[in-house]
Amino acid sequence: MSWQRPYRELNPKVEELIVTVLEEGKGTGRSPEWQTLGSVTQLDCHNPLCQRGGVDLHHTLREMVATRRAELENVKMCRGTEGGGSRVAPRHCLNRFAYRISLAYEAERPA
């Protein structure tokens, strides 16, 4: 599971990372709900036809850490494509991710 990869290796000053996501689109059920994913750096797409989908949070997280930002909300479309086999031209996956990122930083040690 890609969910499980710890965020600490990216930046040791981050105490805690919590990502919550609301995914809408194919494979997400009739009434999608906010899910807490915890310490993840990417969102997986649940569209069964989607290839190389999801949302990569690495860049966003790096920016947040660089500016010591604690909270961020955003909405992104899946970056994947629906592969239709040889008969159908591939098209963009239309799954949509609303997500919230919450970061807690280690307290600065007094000198």
Ligand SMILES: [Zn+2]
């Ligand atoms: Zn997708």
